[in-house]
Amino acid sequence: MSSEKISIMRSIFEENSRISGSIKEDLSARGILAVNILGSPGAGKTSCLTRIIDTLKAENVYAIEGDIETDIDTCTLKAMGIEAYQINTGGACHLDAPMVRAALDKMNPSGPGVLFIENVGNLICPVEFAVGEHLKLLVCSLTEGSDKPYKYPSAFMKADIILLNKCDLKPYLDFDSGFFYNGVCALNKTAPVFEVSGKTGEGFGEVVEWLGERIRR
Amino acid sequence: MHEYPVTSEIVRVAAECAAEKKAARVIRIAIVVGELTGFIGDSIRMYFEAVSKGTPAEGAKLEIEYAAAELICISCRNTFRYHDYRLHCPFCGSTCRFSDSSRELYIKEIELEIMDISEVVI
Numbered sequence: 556m557s558s559e560k561i562s563i564m565r566s567i568f569e570e571n572s573r574i575s576g577s578i579k580e581d582l583s584a585r586g587i588l589a590v591n592i593l594g595s596p597g598a599g600k601t602s603c604l605t606r607i608i609d610t611l612k613a614e615n616v617y618a619i620e621g622d623i624e625t626d627i628d629t630c631t632l633k634a635m636g637i638e639a640y641q642i643n644t645g646g647a648c649h650l651d652a653p654m655v656r657a658a659l660d661k662m663n664p665s666g667p668g669v670l671f672i673e674n675v676g677n678l679i680c681p682v683e684f685a686v687g688e689h690l691k692l693l694v695c696s697l698t699e700g701s702d703k704p705y706k707y708p709s710a711f712m713k714a715d716i717i718l719l720n721k722c723d724l725k726p727y728l729d730f731d732s733g734f735f736y737n738g739v740c741a742l743n744k745t746a747p748v749f750e751v752s753g754k755t756g757e758g759f760g761e762v763v764e765w766l767g768e769r770i771r772r
Numbered sequence: 773m774h775e776y777p778v779t780s781e782i783v784r785v786a787a788e789c790a791a792e793k794k795a796a797r798v799i800r801i802a803i804v805v806g807e808l809t810g811f812i813g814d815s816i817r818m819y820f821e822a823v824s825k826g827t828p829a830e831g832a833k834l835e836i837e838y839a840a841a842e843l844i845c846i847s848c849r850n851t852f853r854y855h856d857y858r859l860h861c862p863f864c865g866s867t868c869r870f871s872d873s874s875r876e877l878y879i880k881e882i883e884l885e886i887m888d889i890s891e892v893v894i
Contacts, residue, residue: 556796556885556886556887557885557886558799558883558884558885558886559793559795559883559884559886560881560882560883560884561789561793561881561882561883561884562880562881563785563789563879563880563881563882564878564879564880565785565878565879566876566877566878567778567781567782567785567803567877567878567879568781568877570781570784571781646773647776647777648773648774649774649777651777677774679774679809679810679811680774680777680778680810680811683809683877684777702857705857705859707810708808708854708859708870709808709809709810709875712870737859738857738859740867741859741860741867741868742859744867
């Protein structure tokens with residue numbers, strides 16, 4: 556018996572990233588833009604998504620919903636006429652590329668358009684596990700506090716677009732906008748921040764304009 | 773909870789390495805956890821015991837090295853540790869970026885028990 560040391564320097568996300576890359580390639584070939592929606596539980600990811608879908612004039616809209624349990628969100632989307640597929644992770648706190656691959660094999664989206672992948676509510680691992688997306692859309696909300704960028708810097712660094720939700724509650728909360736925006740600007744110079752309200756629908760015109768430009772590309 | 777899938781991947785990679793080298797078992801796995809990833813070393817260790825059971829990695833020593841959440845100033849290039857909500861350089865006030873190491877999570881080294889002495893390099 557002897558021992559052998561192997562230097563491998565292998566990222567723990569390598570296998571997931573490989574599958575994510577192949578999903579992205581496959582979706583690009585079909586003319587589908589994939590948007591990974593990230594945010595804490597209760598940030599308003601589904602409310603924002605339904606507002607986006609309502610405002611968006613995309614030819615084909617597909618959705619994959621990730622939740623630990625229940626198909627409540629998928630039922631909401633199906634009621635809107637959207638082709639939606641539910642993934643219940645059964646305890647896992649994020650979606651990963653193999654889960655999304657399996658869902659897409661069942662859905663088989665054909666026409667060009669947009670695929671929204673609503674991740675499990677969590678700001679830690681969904682940021683690290685790519686699921687084949689072209690864009691990461693981060694939903695945060697006024698009720699979560701203005702220190703979110705400082706507490707979860709990775710989520711803000713990796714986002715391509717940020718929605719600051721529940722803006723209709725601004726008069727009732729002590730949200731420090733300056734502190735929030737300073738943090739976002741320090742971490743991410745390119746992602747636009749849109750102030751929205753899933754409740755009133757305010758701000759989604761601009762969000763959809765930004766997304767629409769990327770869907771058509 | 774967040775650490776379960778990453779621990780499974782560590783065990784999967786170690787078992788794959790052991791099979792490739794026809795090793796009897798895995799003696800040691802060294803990983804590096806960047807603080808910014810949000811993953812907790814102690815939780816990885818806790819899951820490791822359960823996840824590695826019945827695999828060649830069972831009983832292996834798990835060594836965890838932490839890479840501090842370090843900021844690098846894009847102007848004066850000074851580096852400093854991230855704390856107290858400070859995202860700007862304490863020396864010149866410019867914007868900073870997090871070091872790559874603070875954002876990584878990877879397996880650095882795996883030590884295997886080999887039955888026959890042979891020289892194999894990955």
